[in-house]
Amino acid sequence: MRNPYNKYYLTEEYFGKPYPGLVEFFKAYSERGNVLDLGCGQGRDALFLGRIGYQVTGIDISDIGIQRLNKTAQIERLKVKGFVADIFKFGITDEFDMVLLDSILHFYKNDFKKEKDFLTRVIEELKPNGVLCNFMQKGSKREHELKNIIFEAGIDFIVLSDGYTEYPEYNSEIHMYIIKKL
Template identity: 50%
Template sequence: MKKVAYDDYYKEQNYFGSPYPGLIKFFTNYYPKGTVLDLGCGQGRDSLLLGEIGFNVIGVDHSTVGIKQLNNEATKRQLTVKGLIRDIYEFPITKNIDLILLDSILHFYKNDLEKETKFARKILEELRVGGVFVNCILKGTTRERILKNIIQASHFKWEILAEFYTEFSESNTEFHLLAIKKGNFIEASDKQDDN
């Protein structure tokens, strides 16, 4: 498998530190504990936590080093967590996925805006009705608005389960956590009536 930049970073164990407190709180209090697809899981910071609190987890990342560390740790702790080396942008979202987690994956910088917008749309489209999309993004009015616009432009109803800022104590930065549940398809005519 091709070496990626993060392979070098992940030589340092726990490179990204601990999960955000708000993310821990949301998933700890979320029921039922189903299957989470953690896209861009890296070394498994979030995947391992979710396995510990009762979720089945599929972690996907392009770093061979990160996925190897995740799988070793999951085996050691006897967790139902499996890491796969894949391209997150192409990974299919099957009907057995209950929740999708993107933690610090979307940034919506100018050079990545088109690619990340297409990626977010793909996730929202492929996620099953009743499934939950959880996104943590660096606090910022513009990037938060872009994500909300993508959600509003989809052809489905979305229920907000959680929306708040959570501090990442290791760098004194805040992240916006948004968790939404997918509802039924909205006909184009119904969408116009709502406006």
């Protein structure tokens, strides 16, 4: 399976390094759980998480991205493994303690329903005490949509983080919303 991101992932660290806010959150988080990185790309987050002791499964439709991720993980002997698959069909089983979505949700008009259904399913399938970490471009409308979809899912949760982090490589800001399902 190939996708348009393949050409970008020929460049190392195409999307840059993990955001400072992501680094800070995961370093400080007390449990080193099993993370599912949906739409992991070439693994900037997955590899970072592996290096600080998390176990990570990365899913992406870019075979080039997944190849790069797996090569680095193997060289560094990390507990990180990437698979080429469609995130919109990938089931969230109990083995995953945390689900990471980085730059996957945008809520553009044409994709809204697909992304809403996807996010609702992720929330529903996430196990109790599971953590959902969403990082997306700052924007009051899309942040409102995100929170609304989570609210409408009707689960009990606590908010672990609701703020912004820098994205130095692209001179922009990212909204980070991290919740724990109760």
